[in-house]
Each structure stands twice: as C-alpha cells, then as structure tokens.
Amino acid sequence: MxxxxxxxxxxxxxxxxxxxxxxxxxxxxxxxxxxxxxxxxxxxxxxxxxxxxxxxxxxxxxxxxxxxxxxxxxxxxxxxxxxxxxxxxxxxxxxxxxxxxxxxxxxxxxxxxxxxxxxxxxxxxxxxxxxxxxxxxxxxxxxxxAEPAACAVHGIEILQPRPGTTALVFGTGPTGLLLAQLLASSGAAHVTVASIAEPQLRRAEELGLDSAYLMVRGRLDDDIAELAKRGDGGFDYVIDATGVAQVQERTVELARSGGTVLLYGVAHEDDRIAISPYEVFRRELTIRGSFAEIDTVPAALAALRSGRIRTDGxxxxxxxxxxxxxxxxxxxxxxxxxxxxxxx
Ligand SMILES: [Zn+2]
Ligand SMILES: [Zn+2]
The missing domain is CATH 3.90.180.10 (Medium-chain alcohol dehydrogenases, catalytic domain)
Known part of the structure; x- marks a missing residue:
C-alpha cells in the first residue's frame, strides 16, 4: 500500500x-x-x-x-x-x-x-x-x-574536441571529472585537471586523468603562471567547471591561439569578468557556454554502462x-x- x-x-x-x-x-x-x-x-x-x-x-x-x-x-x-x-x-x-x-x-x-x-x-x-x-x-x-553525465555529454557536443589536443579543466567536482573523462576518451591527448581539493585530485588520478594540479587558495596568480608553463603555449581547450568568476577570468590567457574556452560551471547571474577583447581577436579564441542537458541522458547512460565514464569512489x-x-x-x-x- x-x-x-x-x-x-x-x-x-x-x-x-x-x-x-x-x-x-x-x-x-x-x-x-x-x-x-x-x-x-x-x-x-x-x-x-x-x-x-x-x-x-x-x-x-x-x-x-x-x-x-x-x-x-x-x-x-x-x-x-x-x-x-x-x-x-x-x-x-x-x-x-x-x-x-x-x-x-x-x-x-x-x-x-x-x-x-x-x-x-x-x-x-x-x-x-x-x-x-x-x-x-x-x-x-x-x-x-545520469543527469550530471548528461551535462558532460552536452559539454562534449559543444566542444567537439579534436584528436591529439590538450585540455585543462578547472574544478574537480563530479561534473568536472565526468567531462574530463569524456574529453580523454574523445581523443584529447592530454587532460590536466586543476583544483584546490586534494582528495578530489587524487580521485581524478585514480580515474585515469593525465595530470592533476593542486591549486592553493589565495595564490591564483602563481597557479596560473605554473599552469601556463605546463600548457607550453596554451591548452587547446580550457574548461571552467568551478563557476568561480576569478577563475573564469583567467581561462582566456591559458588557451592556445585558436583555442576554445568553455564556461561549464554555474556562475552567479550578476558576476562579471574582465577579458581582453584584443586578445580574443588577435589570437582567434572561441568562448563558449555549455548549459545543462536536454536530450543526452541516453548517451550518458551508455557511457556509464560501458565504463567510458567511471564514477567509482x-x-x-x-x-x-x-x-x-x-x-x-x-x-x-x-x-x-x-x-x-x-x-x-
Ligand atoms: Zn545537478
Ligand atoms: Zn520552448
């Protein structure tokens, strides 16, 4: 009853x-x-x-x-x-x-x-x-x-990553790590994840992501400088999965010329960031958003079933x-x- x-x-x-x-x-x-x-x-x-x-x-x-x-x-x-x-x-x-x-x-x-x-x-x-x-x-x-994985699948639909590329994902929350895994299996040659949460970074490594970079609260300038060094001319894809405006603001400078920035984390509606329009113009950068999901749950469930997206731990x-x-x-x-x- x-x-x-x-x-x-x-x-x-x-x-x-x-x-x-x-x-x-x-x-x-x-x-x-x-x-x-x-x-x-x-x-x-x-x-x-x-x-x-x-x-x-x-x-x-x-x-x-x-x-x-x-x-x-x-x-x-x-x-x-x-x-x-x-x-x-x-x-x-x-x-x-x-x-x-x-x-x-x-x-x-x-x-x-x-x-x-x-x-x-x-x-x-x-x-x-x-x-x-x-x-x-x-x-x-x-x-x-299923739902967060569907959001990650939609992020991949937006990015359409090319084989052999490099990606940097800020944020190691669950949806960030689901997207990072799909990037790796969509042909990215190297995926770096960066986060202030050490246990989450360790889990990212366990899930097979290539590099994990521990950021330190209050030392964003140093972290960006170090990530720029690791990017060696910039990453093809820089993804913000934090929704933190201060981080989002620093994504553009880490993108390779011709590269793409993806805003994937949920920002506050009244947040504003400053970026250089000249830089976007001169380096032909693409800035894209990825919002939620509507028709990608079947693809997400398929990826979860096959283990292409892993969630253990x-x-x-x-x-x-x-x-x-x-x-x-x-x-x-x-x-x-x-x-x-x-x-x-
Ligand atoms: Zn959610
Ligand atoms: Zn409608």
Whole structure:
C-alpha cells in the first residue's frame, strides 16, 4: 500500500526549507511514480537555495534522481513496476520558436523537476514517461550520475574536441571529472585537471586523468603562471567547471591561439569578468557556454554502462532527508566531500 503522504524537502522562499509530510498523489495518465532510491546534490542546488537559477516556490529540489518504478499512470507501457530508472529532470514548452527548431535548451520556459516542479529530495517523484530512462543492471550508485553525465555529454557536443589536443579543466567536482573523462576518451591527448581539493585530485588520478594540479587558495596568480608553463603555449581547450568568476577570468590567457574556452560551471547571474577583447581577436579564441542537458541522458547512460565514464569512489557522503542542510554544507564547504547523495 502506498501511503497518502510522503516526506519532502520544501522551500517556501529562498534559504528557508523544512522537511515535512506533503500529499502524495497518484500518477496521471502518461506519468510514472518512482520510489526515490537516491538523488545527487550539486552546486545548482546551492544556487537554488539562495533563490538563484530557475526557481519557483514552493520548491522541492532534487534533479539527479534514480528510483524504482512504483506506479504507472494510464497508457504508460515502456516501464514495469520495480524497474530501476534514472530521470531526465529537464523539460521545455515544446511550442516556442527555439523548441520548434530543435534548440530546446534555449527555450525560455526551460526548467523541470527539482527547479520549477517538485523534485526528488522526497520519498517519491512523479514524472512523465518521456522523462524516464531504464537503468536496469546499473548500480544505483552509478545510475545516480545520469543527469550530471548528461551535462558532460552536452559539454562534449559543444566542444567537439579534436584528436591529439590538450585540455585543462578547472574544478574537480563530479561534473568536472565526468567531462574530463569524456574529453580523454574523445581523443584529447592530454587532460590536466586543476583544483584546490586534494582528495578530489587524487580521485581524478585514480580515474585515469593525465595530470592533476593542486591549486592553493589565495595564490591564483602563481597557479596560473605554473599552469601556463605546463600548457607550453596554451591548452587547446580550457574548461571552467568551478563557476568561480576569478577563475573564469583567467581561462582566456591559458588557451592556445585558436583555442576554445568553455564556461561549464554555474556562475552567479550578476558576476562579471574582465577579458581582453584584443586578445580574443588577435589570437582567434572561441568562448563558449555549455548549459545543462536536454536530450543526452541516453548517451550518458551508455557511457556509464560501458565504463567510458567511471564514477567509482565519487560518492563520499550520504544523508537522509532530515539532514538536507548538512548535505548542502558538505557540498558548499567540505573539501573531503565529492558527490553527496540524499537517500530518503
Ligand atoms: Zn545537478
Ligand atoms: Zn520552448
């Protein structure tokens, strides 16, 4: 018997959340109700906590979920009860010019479960069938990376890396390391990751990335100088996976002439950085953004299944729903934390 209420993390306004009983409804036609196995907490959830990114209230966050199918709405025939599935939390309006020309990521109504609609930091999650992907046979500790891995796949779609190139990735958070691994398997001859978090760098080495560079808080100039030396004329791809404006500002000078800078980490909306337009012009640099994901979950699950993207050792912390505040603290400021997951 399914209960008529469930527990969920609920924000009524920025920075103010409670964990409480909320009504649990049946799935409507075309919908799937999942019993949440676990869900990843990520930097975006910290932005949501502050009222940033794409939000409306009341909000239940949680956009990186894996669960088991618990009930099927009328007409749902691609899943069976008990099946392990991952969720693509993102959706668009389907009607605007961007959606109708296949550029769904640019939809002004982009959003979804865990941002605009109730997400998975709850006992149950209800989503339309088309947002659900079978993760049968995958360990839930691997499948929980489906959404961040989909963001990494999209980053690769944006970069279209050429064989034999070099890449520098700032930031060794989970999504940064997923992207770095895909760069390596997409033909980059050498991938360097740079971060202030030593345990994460060690994990990057365990995952097979070529070089790990430990940055020191407050010594950015020295670190940039050292990385420039290692880049030996610049990296073909310089990727920011930190979302930290001071770091993003230094990406351009580390790119090889003709190279590409990718802004992949989530910055604050009011951040501004200073770069030299002359340098971009003279050295024919490309600056690109990579925003979220919309149709790359199947590719992500395939890469997770084959081991092309490895996640072993990435989950370091697990919290119950009641400890959502502690989970966010871990993501925010615990250098020993890597992937933090919520387990209802
Ligand atoms: Zn995320
Ligand atoms: Zn649209």
């Amino acid at each position: 399914t209960p008529s209420t469930m527990r969920a993390v609920v924000y009524d306004q920025p920075r103010e959340f409670t964990v409480k009983e909320v009504p649990l409804r049946d799935p409507e036609p075309g919908e799937v109700r999942l019993k949440v196995v676990q869900g990843g907490v990520c930097g975006t959830d910290l932005h949501l906590h502050e009222g940033g990114f794409i939000t409306s209230y009341p909000l239940t966050p949680g956009h990186e979920n894996v669960g088991t199918v618990e009930a099927l709405g009328d007409g749902v025939d691609s899943f069976r009860v008990g099946e392990l599935v991952a969720v693509n939390p993102n959706t668009t309006c389907g009607k605007c010019p961007a959606c109708r020309s296949g550029d769904r990521l640019y939809c002004p109504s982009f959003g979804g479960w865990g941002t605009l609609k109730p997400g998975g930091f709850a006992d149950y999650l209800i989503v339309p069938e088309e947002q659900v992907f079978s993760a049968e046979g995958l360990d839930p500790d691997v499948a929980v990376f 990435l989950i370091t912390h697990r919290f119950g729903l009641d400890d959502y505040g502690a989970a966010m603290d871990a993501v925010r400021s615990d250098d020993s934390a890597h992937k933090v997951v919520m387990t209802p």
